[in-house]
Amino acid sequence: MAKVYTSASDEEIIKRIQNKGLGLRTSTSTPKWPILRLALTRSLKFSTPPDEGLDRRDSIGSEYSFEQLTGQDNKAQPEDFTDLFCALLSVYHNENLFGDDERYAKYLQRHIRRGLREFATSWRESHDFHEYLYQELLSDLRQSAQTISDKPLDQSSIESALRDIGVQAEIRQIQEGARLTRYRLYLADVNDRDRLNKGLQKLGFILGLGNQGALSSGTDESRTMNLDIPRSSEAWQRFSGAELRTWLQNRNSEWRLPVYPGVDVMGDPFDFDLAEAPHLLVGGTTGSGKSVTLHALLISLLHSCSPADLQVCLIDPKRVEFNSYQGIPHLYANQVVTNAGDAAEILGHLVAEMGIREEQLVKAGVRDIDEARRSHRLNLPRIVIFVEEMADLVMQNEEIESLLVRLAQKARSAGIHLVLATQRPDAETFSGLLRSNIPSRIALTVQKASESRIILDDHGAELLLGRGDMLVRLIGQPIKRVHGVYVTIDDIALAVKTVKGRT
Ligand SMILES: Nc1ncnc2c1ncn2[C@@H]1O[C@H](COP(=O)(O)OP(=O)(O)O)[C@@H](O)[C@H]1O
Ligand SMILES: [Mg+2]
Known part of the structure; x- marks a missing residue:
């Protein structure tokens, strides 16, 4: 059966992740195949295919059987992901890989090795590996999962949310920007400026803006500030x-x-x-x-x-x-x-x-x-x-x-x-x-x-x-x-x- 081969430097990053990243939770050492699967996932996030240079077999690396990697014909593993992996790679490369085991193995190796290389260059041991993966693999998802409305919020709901964070302000002007609506606020008190800056995250929460919140900025008038509230991304004006x-x-x-x-x-x-x-x-x-x-x-x-x-x-x-x-x-x-x-x-x-x-x-x-x-x-x-x-x-x-x-x-x-x-x-x-x-x-x-x-x-x-x-x-x-x-x-x-x- 075909195998996936890694190089010595691939093995080094696998070890680093085993030691620092994934190994902390269990007393026995973490197996390597979950790391290889994560590497595959990471590689599939790139829009360009991996390099052919990754086909090379390195005598001082390691080899992985498909039983380990995909659970193929492996009685000890409850699930066989062969079809799933093959489908993912077929879609990615726009090629039918079912029935062409050699090409499937080749692509699998290229992706795994590119993913490992990506881990090696972008993850550092001072960062928690799970946190890193979350950012790397899910950053787009997080960004699209917004709950922001596509219409500007009405004046009274903004003013009431401002009161909730202790800011007394009057909205003097509303301007539609490219991605957000700008509310020009006239503050009752100079200290409101500080309260506004500190309370932005909470304000965003109250207005249901999700992770991406409101931002404030000063203006040339002393008690006046701009409050920028984002619209949903479908309502953005785009520039190409x-x-x-x-x-x-x-x-x-x-x-x-x-x-x-x-x-x-x-x-x-x-x-x-x-x-x-x-x-x-x-x-x-x-x-x-x-x-x-x-x-x-x-x-x-x-x-x-x-x-x-x-x-x-x-x-x-x-x-x-x-x-x-x-x-x-x-x-x-x-x-x-x-x-x-x-x-x-x-x-x-x-x-x-x-x-x-x-x-x-x-x-x-x-x-x-x-x-x-x-x-x-x-x-x-x-x-x-x-x-x-x-x-x-x-x-x-x-x-x-x-x-x-x-x-x-x-x-x-x-x-x-x-x-x-x-x-x-x-x-x-x-x-x-x-x-x-x-x-x-x-x-x-x-x-x-x-x-x-x-x-x-x-x-x-x-x-x-x-x-x-x-x-x-x-x-x-x-x-x-x-x-x-x-x-x-x-x-x-x-x-x-x-x-x-x-x-
Ligand atoms: N100005 C932009 N407008 C819309 N989408 C953008 C813009 N800049 C980046 N993106 C989106 O974000 C993705 C990642 O951008 P990229 O520059 O590769 O990020 P980074 O180099 O920080 O990892 C792009 O592929 C694109 O989908
Ligand atoms: Mg980049």
């Missing part, structure tokens, strides 16, 4: 790649690196100059929309800047996000970097490049690359470094963090900018030194207020709506809520085709 392309036609021509992550609460395009940021952290739980946000920023830049003005360095340890950009003329070193070793190497090159640029600037007698360009003495392209899953890379290779810190500290005048995406920034992977040098932040939805504080230095991101809903804090500016533009694979392909065609 087509809108992004229109906005880019009308971009601010003074800006060096114009980017559009999405729209503000009222549905107006929100843009900023990444050159002023000058570095950006994008944080949020899995499925919150980090990668889509990165694509929106990247497409904005590719559209606005020629390869002579802009190079992008793309680092993506999961290999899924940046592959489509292979071959674009803006690509630094002509490659998308997909592993920690290469990432350390290319970041090392960039540190060296920064040093060379600094010398060139001194020689030309100018302060930074903008001055150099204006005086026509030097024409250096800006370099924007995009890093997906920063925490994974930092955990895999110690050098990477110090390279990122060096770049963040000094790259501004040399025209080198960082955009770092990460799931769960914590002291280990987003240290004080890196934090203080990455001043601009985008927080997508997170699980807890404490995570919001790490990303944003403020709470609030735990109340966001998912799917690209974000809080943006640019250097020296108040926090702003933005709904992300939804960039798809087709939009990326179009952008890539356009820039390739231009040269």
